[in-house]
Amino acid sequence: MKRTITPGARTGRVRIPASKSQAHRLLICAALGEEKTEVVCDGISADIAATAKCLSALGAKIEEMETGFLVSPIKKVPEGRCDLYCGESGSTLRFLLPIVGALGAQAVFHREGRLPQRPLAPLDSVLKEHGMTLREDGDLLYCSGQLIGGNYTIAGNVSSQYISGLLMALPLLIRDSLLMVSGPLESAAYVAMTEDALQLSKLTIPKMGAMWAIPGQQRCHLPKRTVVEGDWSNTAFFLCMGALSKEGVTVEGLNLHSSQGDRGVLDVLRRFGAEVTEHGDAVTVKRGALHGVTIDAAPIPDLIPVLSVVASVAEGETRVENAYRLRLKESDRLKSTADLLRALGGRVEEKKDGLVITGVPALHGGAVETQNDHRLAMSAATAACAATGEITVDNDGCVAKSYPRFWEDFGSLKGEGL
Structure with a gap:
């Protein structure tokens, strides 16, 4: 809905x-x-x-x-x-x-x-x-x-x-x-x-x-109780919200030494100019003087939609490279990400295997077509943190693919200064 x-x-x-x-x-x-x-x-x-x-x-x-x-x-x-x-x-x-x-x-x-x-x-x-x-x-x-x-x-x-x-x-x-x-x-x-x-x-x-x-003829022998660690792919949305907030957002329940590739969001946000602090099982990100960067999408393809939102309000130009595989995801994520930014007043040029994003002072809000893609819906929510007008997503239920309680967790955050 x-x-x-x-x-x-x-x-x-x-x-x-x-x-x-x-x-x-x-x-x-x-x-x-x-x-x-x-x-x-x-x-x-x-x-x-x-x-x-x-x-x-x-x-x-x-x-x-x-x-x-x-x-x-x-x-x-x-x-x-x-x-x-x-x-x-x-x-x-x-x-x-x-x-x-x-x-x-x-x-x-x-x-x-x-x-x-x-x-x-x-x-x-x-x-x-x-x-x-x-x-x-x-x-x-x-x-x-x-x-x-x-x-x-x-x-x-x-x-x-x-x-x-x-x-x-x-x-x-x-x-x-x-x-x-x-x-x-x-x-x-x-x-x-x-x-x-x-x-x-x-x-x-x-x-x-x-x-x-x-060697063949092997069987798995997991411990009798195995705990799945926190999800860095989904963490990225909230950390990017933090990069758009002076007061910041903290995400808990993380393995800061995880082999999950999307832990790379920390490096990219630091390069954008955000303030990143690691403590225990948590990370806090606050807004800094955001500026454009070059992002290699090959190791972190799933992060490109939400990092593009940060890029849309970072001063100067951000280039996303080596991103052709995004066209083969739940949607053509290169096109869908470009469409999302344009719908909200962002400036973006779509390339064969990447994006060129020029930062604007703020997004203006608008309607986003998610293409039934969970990461686009959550990126739209992140974009609201940098917008001056309301944002409407056409299918909020698509987040169930990876993060069923996303809207509940998003709703638990308060407006800055309130």
Whole structure:
């Protein structure tokens, strides 16, 4: 439904929910283990729920509790077809596709929204070369066959999720495997998160340069109780609100040494000129003399919409580079971000693989079309902190994909000076 957001800077404190990226990985490791595991997860988004439901369809027993999930691992894959409803979650699809092959399951992935249009190449070809059969029929993706060990080579500049999915699947195979990444590895921090989850699961995945030598016949062994850390991707929205506020915003519940790539928001905000203070499990950001910067989108693609909001009121010019992959997200995020800024009075030029944003004194408010993209809706809320007029978003419910309680947490902040 539509939501109208009152303009003006905000201040206050927010405790951020669990990391969606880490929750996917820990749930999968728990389901591929040998013993029951509690995955403590503060806040269950639509994407996390999709992964849990798909793992249940593959034979895991997953009980949703007030504190997260109790996971009994997959002992035997159900006979016949497994229907896997992954919604719009690219992580669910790309992580579980090779795992379905490793389990030798027959499955159908049900995809929604833009997910059927988002790329699967070259992962699909690699899986076919190693024993799987894949067939697309509209929103459905049929897969069968037993994935076999061997030498795997995959490009590193399309999606780190392909590499993460293979890293989680290959230890399950009978034969050993060698996973090689060709070309530059973008979003390397997300692969590091997967390595962390696998190491926590006591799997052996030695890395040698741009390749991993992966022994087969392994099972995950997570601790009996595993806590998902706070989400840096969602933290970025509130920290950017802080960068637009003299009194600032504090976000609590964070691992300040996290391998999550979106922790990089701190560096970018410091370069913008914001005042950033780290303390315990919290970060406080306050407005400084904001000025334009150059942002490499390759390691932090999900942050570009909200960082572009900060850029829109930073003095001078901000250049966003290496951002072509944003066109393959829940919306074409380069175009959608440019459209959002223009609708609110920002000055932006859209390039093939980036944006050039010239700062203005303030945004003037207006109507934002979210394209059913959660990050655009939350970026619009952030933009209200730099606007002089009301901002209306056409679909506030899309935030459920990653942050169901976003509007509640946003509403807990007070207007600056009140």
